[in-house]
Amino acid sequence: MKYKKFTGLILLAGLVGALPGAAHVTFETKSVEAGAMQVAGFRVFHGCDGSETVEVSIEIPEGLKQVRPRNLAGWRVSIEKQALEAPYMLHGMEVTERVSRITWSGGTLPDFAFQKFEFNARFPDRAGETLYFPVRQTCVEGGLNWVSHAGPHEAEFPAPRILLAPASVQDNPHH
Ligand SMILES: [Cu+2]
Numbered sequence: 001m002k003y004k005k006f007t008g009l010i011l012l013a014g015l016v017g018a019l020p021g022a023a024h025v026t027f028e029t030k031s032v033e034a035g036a037m038q039v040a041g042f043r044v045f046h047g048c049d050g051s052e053t054v055e056v057s058i059e060i061p062e063g064l065k066q067v068r069p070r071n072l073a074g075w076r077v078s079i080e081k082q083a084l085e086a087p088y089m090l091h092g093m094e095v096t097e098r099v100s101r102i103t104w105s106g107g108t109l110p111d112f113a114f115q116k117f118e119f120n121a122r123f124p125d126r127a128g129e130t131l132y133f134p135v136r137q138t139c140v141e142g143g144l145n146w147v148s149h150a151g152p153h154e155a156e157f158p159a160p161r162i163l164l165a166p167a168s169v170q171d172n173p174h175h
Helices: 001-016
Strands: 025-027 029-034 037-044 055-061 065-069 077-088 094-108 116-122 130-132 134-141 141-145 161-165
Touching: 029 037, 037 055, 037 134, 055 116, 065 077, 065 094, 094 116
Parallel strands: 029 161
Antiparallel strands: 025 037, 037 116, 055 094, 055 134, 065 116, 077 094, 130 161, 134 141
């Protein structure tokens, strides 16, 4: 009896792994308060057709400020910058560039495991807008491009996204 139950669990695990839309690359938080400074983390749930992940690169949309990736043990993190068309002042200093891409490389993420990658940022004050963060996943063999703006159930490779929620004064009595 015990043996039979164990077999059932193995079959179920195999089925979940085979479902393409079950788990992709998604943010842990579906929405962030517009204008808020917050850590956002996205999870890479599986490798590329069984091959382990060795690099994860995320494109940062315009409007995010003060972007800082979280360092992750076992990985080397790097950023790419882009000149701002409209520089702005921050703490008396002119900001002329923005982080346009974060890449974590040199690590290994087995196909059967998941990992969360994080960054901190000031989110744009544009409540109601959905921000898309295309992700390029590179594996030992092959890679996946999570770029589609279509719904997570319609697209084969939906880009991770965050909805900018209206700022709530109630949740923040100190403001
Ligand atoms: Cu998936």
